[in-house]
Amino acid sequence: MNERDALRRLAADLPHAGDDAAVVGDTVITTDMLHERTDFPPGTTRYTAGWRAVGASLSDVAAMGARATAAVAVYADDVFDPDQLDRFVAGAVDVCEAVDAEYVGGDLDSHGEFTTASTAIGAVTDAGPVTRSGAAAGDALCVTGEWGRSAAALRLFERGDDAAVERANDLFRLAPRVADGVALAGRATAMMDSSDGLARSLHQLAEASEVGFALDRDRLPVHPAVDDVAEGPADRFELAAHFGEDFELVCAVPEGDLDDAREGCPSGLARVGTVVDAAEGVTADGDPLADRGYTHG
Amino acid sequence: MNERDALRRLAADLPHAGDDAAVVGDTVITTDMLHERTDFPPGTTRYTAGWRAVGASLSDVAAMGARATAAVAVYADDVFDPDQLDRFVAGAVDVCEAVDAEYVGGDLDSHGEFTTASTAIGAVTDAGPVTRSGAAAGDALCVTGEWGRSAAALRLFERGDDAAVERANDLFRLAPRVADGVALAGRATAMMDSSDGLARSLHQLAEASEVGFALDRDRLPVHPAVDDVAEGPADRFELAAHFGEDFELVCAVPEGDLDDAREGCPSGLARVGTVVDAAEGVTADGDPLADRGYTHG
Numbered sequence: 001m002n003e004r005d006a007l008r009r010l011a012a013d014l015p016h017a018g019d020d021a022a023v024v025g026d027t028v029i030t031t032d033m034l035h036e037r038t039d040f041p042p043g044t045t046r047y048t049a050g051w052r053a054v055g056a057s058l059s060d061v062a063a064m065g066a067r068a069t070a071a072v073a074v075y076a077d078d079v080f081d082p083d084q085l086d087r088f089v090a091g092a093v094d095v096c097e098a099v100d101a102e103y104v105g106g107d108l109d110s111h112g113e114f115t116t117a118s119t120a121i122g123a124v125t126d127a128g129p130v131t132r133s134g135a136a137a138g139d140a141l142c143v144t145g146e147w148g149r150s151a152a153a154l155r156l157f158e159r160g161d162d163a164a165v166e167r168a169n170d171l172f173r174l175a176p177r178v179a180d181g182v183a184l185a186g187r188a189t190a191m192m193d194s195s196d197g198l199a200r201s202l203h204q205l206a207e208a209s210e211v212g213f214a215l216d217r218d219r220l221p222v223h224p225a226v227d228d229v230a231e232g233p234a235d236r237f238e239l240a241a242h243f244g245e246d247f248e249l250v251c252a253v254p255e256g257d258l259d260d261a262r263e264g265c266p267s268g269l270a271r272v273g274t275v276v277d278a279a280e281g282v283t284a285d286g287d288p289l290a291d292r293g294y295t296h297g
Numbered sequence: 298m299n300e301r302d303a304l305r306r307l308a309a310d311l312p313h314a315g316d317d318a319a320v321v322g323d324t325v326i327t328t329d330m331l332h333e334r335t336d337f338p339p340g341t342t343r344y345t346a347g348w349r350a351v352g353a354s355l356s357d358v359a360a361m362g363a364r365a366t367a368a369v370a371v372y373a374d375d376v377f378d379p380d381q382l383d384r385f386v387a388g389a390v391d392v393c394e395a396v397d398a399e400y401v402g403g404d405l406d407s408h409g410e411f412t413t414a415s416t417a418i419g420a421v422t423d424a425g426p427v428t429r430s431g432a433a434a435g436d437a438l439c440v441t442g443e444w445g446r447s448a449a450a451l452r453l454f455e456r457g458d459d460a461a462v463e464r465a466n467d468l469f470r471l472a473p474r475v476a477d478g479v480a481l482a483g484r485a486t487a488m489m490d491s492s493d494g495l496a497r498s499l500h501q502l503a504e505a506s507e508v509g510f511a512l513d514r515d516r517l518p519v520h521p522a523v524d525d526v527a528e529g530p531a532d533r534f535e536l537a538a539h540f541g542e543d544f545e546l547v548c549a550v551p552e553g554d555l556d557d558a559r560e561g562c563p564s565g566l567a568r569v570g571t572v573v574d575a576a577e578g579v580t581a582d583g584d585p586l587a588d589r590g591y592t593h594g
Contacts, residue, residue: 030369032404072319073328109331115408
């Protein structure tokens, strides 16, 4: 059973699953585990790891259109190096501050491999939470920010020289789109974050909302770092649309709300296509877009 | 650096650390990682593991005198066995239901060893959160429930026959003392749960509140299972007071509030001693009580 099937199974029995975070009253809550082998390539600093682990959870809060309030994390390693731990906590504190949330501590554990489990909570706005299931044909398909950061970072980590690794760390420290998510609450009809990549996110939104998506490839904002590492246009699109881990928001917004939504989003909100009928499926420039992305280990 | 020193270090930089859960507005939040090698002896079912992992976090919410509202968990294993996962979730759901909270899902990860990270949130009552730092000389030292369950369970797991293992699983499924914690909010001057054992808990409360404790050994309610496995009176006290992982509450209650507090606690509230001046230290029947317990791996 792969992770997706397992998650689906887990979701079937639970009251609030299938969205980026669970909703309990006015609170949203989400948890994620990351570990060295699959999530932190050689060269990733502990500061970056703390930022990114907690940032991934804050991104899930953002995807619900909620204000992030706090985060906790478990830090597990085979030995406790106090400096490494301090750096991890500094990264966790800083990413929380970047979105006006508080990092309030966590737990320590010993483990053969550096592993972290982070949990974030948030407060639903008066507009209510945004789920994955409300997109309607005719809505504009929109995304925040620029795509392919993490894919570019991975290539830079692989390159391995100091300058490349430093830049890769910068790229790996996503800014969770909490302010954008809050601006989109009450405007977006469906939303999620792009942890599994744009293509896979569109398929997930399509399934939850029972719609299709027509993506216009040229409209997708691609991060400048991608151009520095991509081997031609096909690779460029692959990195931007399939790799994932960019933690940008993907959402559907009714045409009439588009200007207000765009104005409210500090990270930018690009219209990259249109919500269509389910029968039309998920396409990019008219061709089927494969439900393929980064499979988390 | 051992875990305790590391946690102390982690705590020094954070706004809300040193208590069983962090307080953010009216919400408390706590997270814990458990794994097979150190926390789930051979024979522990996945149902018990799900119950116990989430129960440990709910116990931390209880220790703050807050109402538990929800929990999430990460489930990580080397292979995803759907039946094992189902049983884990069933245990997590059931322990949440036992304290009127909701289990709202989680994350999956792959790991060489079965590992789980659970997070619980709760709502502070009008009486406010109960921390570890308010005990005053003269208060009654009280505990909920019966002690030594987990120590007895461990011996039964070691025995290994079917009946022993079944009983060990029963003992391992603690009932988080949430109702007791809520009843103690506004009455207890300091409180924590006993995850590290009674002796260590008393030393931690003593340090946080700048007091001492005079424990009366005979007053400590010992779980009947301890009598079935203990090798004499010294071992009996060792299992009940030093092993830990019982997830009972330890608190200080002013004499005048003792009757009301006792009445409100469905798990029972036994007076086991008295809060004394810091200079007197932590004693049991007048002898120093070693700051020694179970060290979590």
